[in-house]
Amino acid sequence: VPPGGRLDVLATDPGAHADLDAFTRRNGHTIVERSESEGVQRFVVQRAR
C-alpha cells in the first residue's frame, strides 16, 4: 500500500477494533471507516503519508 493509500480490512474477531486501533495509533495510520454486518467487521485504514 503506498503512503496515503487505503486498505480494506475484514475481520471476524471482536478484538479486531482494539488491535487495529493500537496498530494505527502506534504507526501513524488512520482508521477512516468502520462498519459491521452479520458478525463481519470492515475497516478502511489509510496509510500514513
Next chain:
Amino acid sequence: MGPALSAQYAAVFGRPWPVWGAAILVATVNVFLFAFDRPWTASDGLRNWGDWVLRGLGLVHRPDLIAPWLYSGSLLNLGVLFGGLAAALLSREFAIRVPPRGELAKGTGGGLLMGVGAMLAFGCNVGGFFSAMSALSLSGFGMMLGLGLGAFLGLRYLLWELEHRPGWSTGAARVYGAPSTTGLSRQPLAGLVVVLALLVLPFFYARQGFHTQGVFLLFGVVFGVIFQRSRFCLVRAFREPFMTGDAEHTRAAALALAVSTLGFAILKFVDLKDKGDWVFPGAGIGALAGGTIFGVGMTLAGGCGAGSIWRAGEGQVKLWAALVGFALGASLMRLALVQTGALTKLGWAVFLPSVLGWGAAVVLTLLVVVAWAVAATWNEDSRAVTVLD
C-alpha cells in the same frame, strides 16, 4: 431498562474493560485461588481432557484418571470456557466464526506445539510462566525467555507465510449466529441463562459433597469473564512489541506479575502455603525449550493457554482446533516424557528465596518485570525490535 441501569450495563458489557484494570483483577483472583488451593494453569486441565481421549482410544491404561467434571484444572478451564461464553453473549459478541482451512491448520498445529511446550516447561504460559514466576520459581524466568523467543520465531514464520505462501490461509471465513446489528438481540438473555446455570452448579456440586469443585468452576468463570471483557492477552504481551510495537498488554502483564508475585510471596512467607508449591524442576532446558515451543504455538494459534479457552467460548472455531491440538499434544508428550524417563532430566527445581533470600528474590522478580515493561515501552518509540511499520 432505566437509563442509569442501561448506562451501567453498557459500561460492563458494551465497552471493553481497561486492560491494566483487568491485569490487576486477574492477578488478585490468582492470589485468591492460590490461597484457596492452587494457582491457575490451563495445561493440566487440558491434559486431563487429552488423557481421557487416549484412554477412550485404548492407548493408555489409567484407572486412576479423575473425571473432567471433578478435576480441579479441568473445572477451572470449563469455568473459563463458559465464563467467556456468558460474557460474549451478554456483550452481544458471540458468533460461531469458522476460519479458512489454513487458519484451522495453524490452530491445530499451534495447539499441538503449546501442548508439547507446556509439558516440557511444567505448565502453559499461565502455570509455567505467570504462576511459577509469582511463586518465585526459577523455571518461570526460563519460560519467560523461551516465550519471548518463541513469539518472535512464530511471528517471523507468519510473515514468511504471508509473503511467500499467501494462498495457504486465504479463503472465506464463515460466521453463524452473529447478533443483528440493528434491533434487539436474544444474546444477552441467553447470557443471563448461562450465568444463572453457572451460579447454580456450585450448589449442585456441594449437595453431592464436592464443595471445592464448585468453587474451582466459579474461579474459572471469573477469569473467563475478565479476559473476554478486557481481551487482556499474554500472546499480545509477548508478540506485539515485535509486531506493531504496541506495549499496552506487555505493561499490563508486568503489572499483573508484580501484584501476583507480592501476593504469592506473602502466602509463602507467612507459611500459609508451602515454599515448594509451584516450584517446578524445569529450570534449564525444560523451561527454555518448552517456553520457545509454546511461544511459537501460541503465536500460530492466536491464543495462549488461557486465551484459547475463552476465545473458544466466544465461538472462535480456530481456537476449538487449538484446544483439541493442545489437549492431545500435552497428553502424548507427557506420555513420551514419562516412558523415556526424560521427565526427571528437564532441569532443577529452584526456589529463589532459598538461594538469594526473600528480599533479594522478590526485588529481583519485580526488577525483571519492570525491566520488561520499560524495554517494551522504550521500543514503542525506538522500534528497535519491531518488524511492522
